[in-house]
Amino acid sequence: xxxxxxxxxxxxxxxxxxxxxxxxxxxxxxxxxxxxxxxxxxxxxxxxxxxxxxxxxxxxxxxxxxxxxxxxxxxxxxxxxxxxxxxxxxxxxxxxxxxxxxxxxxxxxxxxxxx
Numbered sequence: 001x002x003x004x005x006x007x008x009x010x011x012x013x014x015x016x017x018x019x020x021x022x023x024x025x026x027x028x029x030x031x032x033x034x035x036x037x038x039x040x041x042x043x044x045x046x047x048x049x050x051x052x053x054x055x056x057x058x059x060x061x062x063x064x065x066x067x068x069x070x071x072x073x074x075x076x077x078x079x080x081x082x083x084x085x086x087x088x089x090x091x092x093x094x095x096x097x098x099x100x101x102x103x104x105x106x107x108x109x110x111x112x113x114x115x
Contacts, residue, residue: 002037019070020044020083020090030108032098034071040090042110045098048081050113052092053099069094 002008003024006015016025018041025031030042040048056079066075069091076091083089090098102110 001039018044019088020048020081020085022085030102030105030110032071032102034090034094035073038070038088040071040098042102042108044081044083045095045102045110046113048090048095049099051081052079052090052095054113054115056092067091071098 001017001019002011003015003017013026014024016031016039017023018025018031019038020040021044023029023041023043025039025041030045032040032045034040064077064079066077067080067089068074069076069080070088071090071094074091076093078092080089080091081095099112102108103112
């Protein structure tokens with residue numbers, strides 16, 4: 001998400017906020033962008049990975065309601081990570097894709113959490 005009042009023709013790093021914890025993007029914080037200006041920081045992605053991948057059960061998820069993912073904007077019936085600060089959710093599929101992407105950039109130093 002973007003800070004309120006952001007000039008969309010001149011977006012600065014400090015205008016970019018994590019949809020899940022609301023911190024600003026800085027050069028030392030890994031960030032991943034989703035659809036429609038959604039973002040997740042590395043710290044929240046680590047929490048999301050633990051929640052949706054490491055400690056979630058296996059399919060089928062037939063008893064779960066469809067929840068719109070903030071990152072891919074699809075209704076997903078799978079484990080998701082919810083923001084404690086605002087109405088934002090990231091689905092397991094987006095968590096896995098973001099984890100692969102952030103790990104590929106060695107300069108960021110982000111690694112998937114382990115059990």
